Amino acid sequence: MTINATLINLYHVCKRECWLHANGINMEHTSDMVYDGKLLHETSYAERNEKHSEMAVEAKYEDVDLRGKIDFYDARQKVIHETKRGNKVESAHEWQVKFYLWLLRLNGIDGANAKIEYPLLRQTHWVQLDAEDISKLEQTAKSVALLRDEPQCPPVIKAKICQSCSYYDLCYIGEE
Numbered sequence: 001m002t003i004n005a006t007l008i009n010l011y012h013v014c015k016r017e018c019w020l021h022a023n024g025i026n027m028e029h030t031s032d033m034v035y036d037g038k039l040l041h042e043t044s045y046a047e048r049n050e051k052h053s054e055m056a057v058e059a060k061y062e063d064v065d066l067r068g069k070i071d072f073y074d075a076r077q078k079v080i081h082e083t084k085r086g087n088k089v090e091s092a093h094e095w096q097v098k099f100y101l102w103l104l105r106l107n108g109i110d111g112a113n114a115k116i117e118y119p120l121l122r123q124t125h126w127v128q129l130d131a132e133d134i135s136k137l138e139q140t141a142k143s144v145a146l147l148r149d150e151p152q153c154p155p156v157i158k159a160k161i162c163q164s165c166s167y168y169d170l171c172y173i174g175e176e
């Protein structure tokens with residue numbers, strides 16, 4: 001499986017969730033949060049569809065295949081636009097867009113920035129990519145590829161975020 005932004009994101013949220021997703025065990029269709037997020041995305045910036053374009057980006061780092069689908073990319077301003085429901089896992093959001101910025105760089109597009117928008121909170125965060133970020137992304141991409149190939153699923157993390165995770169039933173079955 002190609003390493004994408006979802007796996008990079010999940011790696012920072014929960015390695016178990018990352019492993020499950022990377023190995024094709026998907027339960028996202030049961031998650032209200034995912035549905036709400038998609039709805040928010042579609043309704044909040046409907047008019048932007050005409051101004052910006054979705055862009056698929058692929059690259060290779062060492063022997064790891066990378067792929068990203070940027071929802072809104074303003075090629076003229078070199079700005080990636082990402083919309084999020086909240087900012088509770090803001091670090092993961094930042095790494096998601098940093099991954100996109102890295103893919104752009106690997107394709108020869110330098111100097112791009114990313115803007116994460118939280119319409120429900122009326123907040124925006126600008127994200128840039130520096131040399132340290134690139135080094136971390138290189139390491140994370142390799143770590144995700146290694147994690148994906150692990151025969152054993154990582155343990156349950158027993159964190160607050162589990163309550164809103166689509167894998168909750170799978171992880172906590174029999175624990176009540």
Ligand code: SF4
Nearest residue numbers: 014017157162165171
């Ligand atoms: S329920 Fe918790 S431990 Fe299980 S995959 Fe989700 S975040 Fe990870």
